[in-house]
Amino acid sequence: MKNTILSQRSILIAIFTFLAFNAFSATSTGNEAWRILERAQMAFERGESGEALLYCEEAREVHTSGINAYIEILKKSLAPAEVRKAGDDIRDVYAVLEKRNDSPALAVFDAVQLNHPANFFGKSVTAMLVWLEKRLVYPEADLLVGKIYEGEGENKLALSFYEKAWKNRDMLDIAEEQYTLIYRMADLSANMQKVGAQEAYLLIILTEDPIFGKPGEESPTLRAMLRTLESEPTTDKFFSLYRHSNFTAYKAYLDLSHFYYYDSRKRLDRALPVAALSATIAVTRLTGALVRTGFEYVYSGLPDLFNRIGKNGELAAWARDNRYWDSFLVLASVLYDHGERIQALYLWNLVADNCPDRVASRRASVLAQRYETY
Numbered sequence: 001m002k003n004t005i006l007s008q009r010s011i012l013i014a015i016f017t018f019l020a021f022n023a024f025s026a027t028s029t030g031n032e033a034w035r036i037l038e039r040a041q042m043a044f045e046r047g048e049s050g051e052a053l054l055y056c057e058e059a060r061e062v063h064t065s066g067i068n069a070y071i072e073i074l075k076k077s078l079a080p081a082e083v084r085k086a087g088d089d090i091r092d093v094y095a096v097l098e099k100r101n102d103s104p105a106l107a108v109f110d111a112v113q114l115n116h117p118a119n120f121f122g123k124s125v126t127a128m129l130v131w132l133e134k135r136l137v138y139p140e141a142d143l144l145v146g147k148i149y150e151g152e153g154e155n156k157l158a159l160s161f162y163e164k165a166w167k168n169r170d171m172l173d174i175a176e177e178q179y180t181l182i183y184r185m186a187d188l189s190a191n192m193q194k195v196g197a198q199e200a201y202l203l204i205i206l207t208e209d210p211i212f213g214k215p216g217e218e219s220p221t222l223r224a225m226l227r228t229l230e231s232e233p234t235t236d237k238f239f240s241l242y243r244h245s246n247f248t249a250y251k252a253y254l255d256l257s258h259f260y261y262y263d264s265r266k267r268l269d270r271a272l273p274v275a276a277l278s279a280t281i282a283v284t285r286l287t288g289a290l291v292r293t294g295f296e297y298v299y300s301g302l303p304d305l306f307n308r309i310g311k312n313g314e315l316a317a318w319a320r321d322n323r324y325w326d327s328f329l330v331l332a333s334v335l336y337d338h339g340e341r342i343q344a345l346y347l348w349n350l351v352a353d354n355c356p357d358r359v360a361s362r363r364a365s366v367l368a369q370r371y372e373t374y
Contacts, residue, residue, distance in 0.1 A: 033063035037140060044148055052148050060141040067135050070108045074129060077105035090118040093125050115173075139165040139172050143181055150184070155192050159185065179205065179248050186255065199259060205252040211244055211277065218273055225276055229335065234346045239302055243284045244277060250285070253278035254323060257330045261337075268338045275331040282324040289315055302328075303354040310356025325351070325360035332364070336371060345372060 040055030077083065077097060086096040090109070097105050112128060121127040146161035162185045169178045186201035206212045213219040218226070228238045253274045260271035283305070290297040290308055293315070299305060309315050319325060328351050336344035348371075351364035 033059045033066065033138070036062060037144065040141075040144055044144065044151070049148050049152055053145065056141045056145050056148070060138045063138045063141070064136050067132060070111070071129065071132050073104045073108050074125075074132070077102050078125065088125050090121065090123050090125055090128065134168075135171055137168040137171055139168040139181075140177070142168070143177065143184075146184065150188060155188055159188050159192070162188065176248070183251060186252075190255075195259070195263060199256065202252040202256050202259075205249050206256070206274070209246050209249055211246070212249075212273070215270055215273075222273055222277070225280070226272060229272075229276060229343065230338075230340055233342050235331075235343055235350075236301060238276075239280075239283050240299070242280050243287075244280045245284050245288075247281060247285060250278060250281045250322075253281065254327055254330070257327070257334065261330060261334050266337055268334060271334045272338055275327070275334045278327040279331045282327040285322075286315075286319060286324060289318070302350055306351075306354040306356060316356045320357050320360075325355055325357050328355075329360060329363055329367070333367070341371070 036055055036059035040052045040059060043049075043052035043055060078093070080100075082100070083093060083096050086092045090113075094106070094109055097109070112132070116131075121131060142161045142165035146158045146165065148158075149155075149161065150158035162181060165172075165181055166178070166185065169181065172178060182201050182204060186198045189195070189197035189201060203215070207214050211219055211221050213222065225238065225242050228241060229235065232238065257271055257275040257278050260267040260274065283299075283302070286305055286309055287297075287299050290305070293312065297308070309319055328347060332344045332347040332351070335341075335347070345368055348364045348368035352361050352368055355361040355364065
């Protein structure tokens with residue numbers, strides 16, 4: 001059975017390599033690799049790990065064969081003296097290839113420039129060829145292979161494929177997938193008790209956020225946010241003044257809040273900035289959700305925000321699943337141990353009285369009662 005599958009795979013690869021060389025469709029190889037990878041994803045979701053891995057390898061080989069075909073077509077077509085005389089400018093070379101009726105090379109140029117116009121390469125044919133050489137890797141396949149091995153409990157193997165995909169992240173067709181990748185590496189590192197690696201991965205996401213800056217060198221905006229938290233008797237002014245819409249980074253901020261507060265002997269100097277930003281993003285996200293469901297909504301405080309979210313079952317479930325309530329609980333805990341006890345008790349009581357999620361509400365109530373006696 002295995003030999004039959006391998007034989008079928010070899011036939012497919014040969015077919016698509018032939019298509020690429022003859023340029024019947026310069027994008028067929030890329031599209032087919034994606035289709036095979038989609039089949040791998042579906043097999044993975046069905047629990048067919050072996051089949052999913054076979055499809056991943058097939059997709060990788062189709063992708064690599066196609067890119068190699070494009071490179072060979074271009075090298076052959078760029079070799080004649082007439083073409084070389086045109087120089088290195090993509091437009092000039094393309095014009096000469098049109099004059100020569102070089103359909104295979106023109107098809108490759110068109111396929112590449114469909115998503116990467118000439119300016120992406122500095123209008124240089126040489127730069128385009130260098131880029132194609134780099135495109136021989138297929139990080140999407142490595143990402144999925146990592147997920148498959150992680151699902152099978154092969155954590156070290158999974159991490160090696162994630163790291164391989166991360167190394168080639170510039171070649172991802174969907175740039176945002178790098179965040180999926182880095183969160184996978186961070187979560188897996190945490191599961192493997194590699195806490196230093198988990199922190200390092202999450203900080204990669206945060207150091208791209210100008211509001212954050214980096215630990216110990218926070219931005220002026222973040223320092224102003226922290227001064228407001230520390231100087232006001234309640235958190236009302238803080239949540240009225242500040243918004244942050246880096247939703248991609250929310251999980252990193254929240255996970256680091258837990259990491260610095262619970263897992264690293266309460267490193268409060270590190271925990272407070274990330275906890276403040278995670279709660280700010282949560283409010284921004286929740287407020288935006290209400291605006292989309294009712295354009296007349298205007299923020300007027302956390303109690304009103306929480307109550308309105310609670311009246312919409314779908315939004316309440318979404319907020320719970322994205323751990324938005326958790327951000328307020330961890331911020332209050334960090335504030336308390338940081339010395340802002342009045343603010344912490346205020347926030348705990350606010351969550352206890354208004355949060356629509358019973359688990360978060362009960363947790364806040366327990367914490368408020370526990371610390372009010374100190």
